[in-house]
Amino acid sequence: MATRTPIAVTRAMEELGESLATWRRLRELTTAEAADRAGIGVKTLQRLEHGQGATLESMLRVARALGMLDQITAAADPLSSDVGRLRAAEKLPTRVRRKEPR
DSSP states (O other): OOOOOOHHHHHHHHHHHHHHHHHHHHTTOOHHHHHHHHTSOHHHHHHHHTTOOOOHHHHHHHHHHTTOHHHHHHHTOGGGSHHHHHTTTSOOOSSOOOOOOO
């Protein structure tokens, strides 16, 4: 059973799509040119730009084609957050398991 997309995720997809479209226009690329550089279809790029989603790979291909892949990768770096920096010295578990209540 599919669940509804949370509102915050929908907003983030729309904002990211608008940002991709703005970057594309800043680079003075048509949708066809950007899609070609990213190795995806024009319809896929249009879906991304309109916040309708696509695969993570497609989004990252577009980011690479627009010269912003490093920024996205850096934004996801845990060490760029307060929590990540605070816990950087800790040995993190390879897997997280919840303990069964007794």
